[in-house]
Amino acid sequence: MGSLNMEKKWVFPLMISSVICIVLLATTLNMGLVSSLHTINSIFSIFPSRLNTNETSPVFAESKLSQSAPPPSAIIIPRFAYLISGSRGDLEKLWRTLKALYHPLNQYVLHLDLESPAEERLQLTSRVHNETLFTEIGNVHMITKANMVTYRGPTMVANTLHACAILLKKSKDWDWFINLSASDYPLVTQDDLLYTFSTLDRSLNFIEHTSQLGWKEDKRAMPLIIDPGLYQSTKKDIFWVTPRRTLPSAFKLFTGSAWMVLSRPFVEYCIWGWDNLPRTLLMYYTNFVSSPEGYFQTVICNEAEYAKTAVNHDLHYISWDFPPRQHPHTLTINDTTKMIMSSAAFARKFRQDDPALDKIDKDLLHRKKGGFTPGGWCTGSPKCSEVGNPTKLKPGPGAQRLRRLVARQVLAAKHGQNQCK
Numbered sequence: 001m002g003s004l005n006m007e008k009k010w011v012f013p014l015m016i017s018s019v020i021c022i023v024l025l026a027t028t029l030n031m032g033l034v035s036s037l038h039t040i041n042s043i044f045s046i047f048p049s050r051l052n053t054n055e056t057s058p059v060f061a062e063s064k065l066s067q068s069a070p071p072p073s074a075i076i077i078p079r080f081a082y083l084i085s086g087s088r089g090d091l092e093k094l095w096r097t098l099k100a101l102y103h104p105l106n107q108y109v110l111h112l113d114l115e116s117p118a119e120e121r122l123q124l125t126s127r128v129h130n131e132t133l134f135t136e137i138g139n140v141h142m143i144t145k146a147n148m149v150t151y152r153g154p155t156m157v158a159n160t161l162h163a164c165a166i167l168l169k170k171s172k173d174w175d176w177f178i179n180l181s182a183s184d185y186p187l188v189t190q191d192d193l194l195y196t197f198s199t200l201d202r203s204l205n206f207i208e209h210t211s212q213l214g215w216k217e218d219k220r221a222m223p224l225i226i227d228p229g230l231y232q233s234t235k236k237d238i239f240w241v242t243p244r245r246t247l248p249s250a251f252k253l254f255t256g257s258a259w260m261v262l263s264r265p266f267v268e269y270c271i272w273g274w275d276n277l278p279r280t281l282l283m284y285y286t287n288f289v290s291s292p293e294g295y296f297q298t299v300i301c302n303e304a305e306y307a308k309t310a311v312n313h314d315l316h317y318i319s320w321d322f323p324p325r326q327h328p329h330t331l332t333i334n335d336t337t338k339m340i341m342s343s344a345a346f347a348r349k350f351r352q353d354d355p356a357l358d359k360i361d362k363d364l365l366h367r368k369k370g371g372f373t374p375g376g377w378c379t380g381s382p383k384c385s386e387v388g389n390p391t392k393l394k395p396g397p398g399a400q401r402l403r404r405l406v407a408r409q410v411l412a413a414k415h416g417q418n419q420c421k
Helices: 002-028 033-044 061-065 091-101 118-130 132-137 155-170 190-197 216-221 264-272 277-287 295-301 333-342 355-365 397-414
Strands: 080-086 107-112 140-142 176-181 224-226 239-241 261-263 316-318 346-348
Touching: 080 091, 080 155, 080 190, 091 107, 091 118, 091 355, 107 118, 107 155, 118 132, 118 140, 155 176, 155 264, 155 277, 176 264, 176 346, 190 397, 224 277, 261 264, 264 277, 264 295, 277 295, 316 333, 333 346, 333 355
Parallel strands: 080 107, 080 176, 107 140, 316 346
Antiparallel strands: 176 261, 224 239
């Protein structure tokens, strides 16, 4: 009996030793470390654990890899914060652009500058207050204390930063800031745009930029200008002063489009400026010709943390002369094919009630005259008179076009192509 008990005593250790030897042998035969760890875990799980129950079991890589991707319903839909700005005579254009862009998840700041008559600004305020959806959702805001804005001067940059500050204060629930003028118009629905951006890294900034200043070095960077909009209540063009200046050595100048899609983290950096670069550059660009086409580009490309987030595209279709003049061509119905082929999200600039806008409404946005652009959120009778489920998206062909464009540009940025160079 003693001999039998002794044999039983060694059976269990012998079995464990044999299992370990088999697993180690399998590992040496290139069965793979992850597979072997999985085998060990599986085998030892059949034996009672002698570990302290308070100890945390290790988490191996394969347990994470085996997790399935979240279903589409689990994707958090982004939100956009818009500035739509205009001047004298832009009331109707701005209102039409707003209704074409509206979505309950977004935030909107509207600005008619001081050149526009007080009657126009009051009329815009009245329309916002009398639009049932706007008052119900509370996401459309009017800058009542209007700024004087000169396009070629720093007042446009100041107005953009002003709108950013308002949007940061009004809501914590937006991911990207988009600045548009009343002469801009969307080429995709907001459902298309939200759907496209749902899977993107929310630190990305879509901002056209280059350090190759070309003719701008002599005509814009080196002259010194004064913007009358800083101290006068009537709009006048900038004027030049002497002497000229040399290019800076403390930072590198970049230029590009004045229209952009900026991430919330970068907007916060521009507003708070915790390392003082945004404020330093704001002072420099106070005397810079066409500062809206350089300020944000120079800030983002001179800060390493944000330079890697810059995607070199403004998501606009704009038709320029070569070399570009101060303003682009005014688009007409003859340009609609080129607009669609560009896959851009927005186009500029348009005249008020141009037939091209009616064609965009009909063929791309499916928007009826005077109404909102339909989306998954729309309900009620007439359509879009009430908000149903604001997170329900109904992307269309515009989303497919835009996703292809964005994917190409993001991929190029990841490989460092045309990024802050």
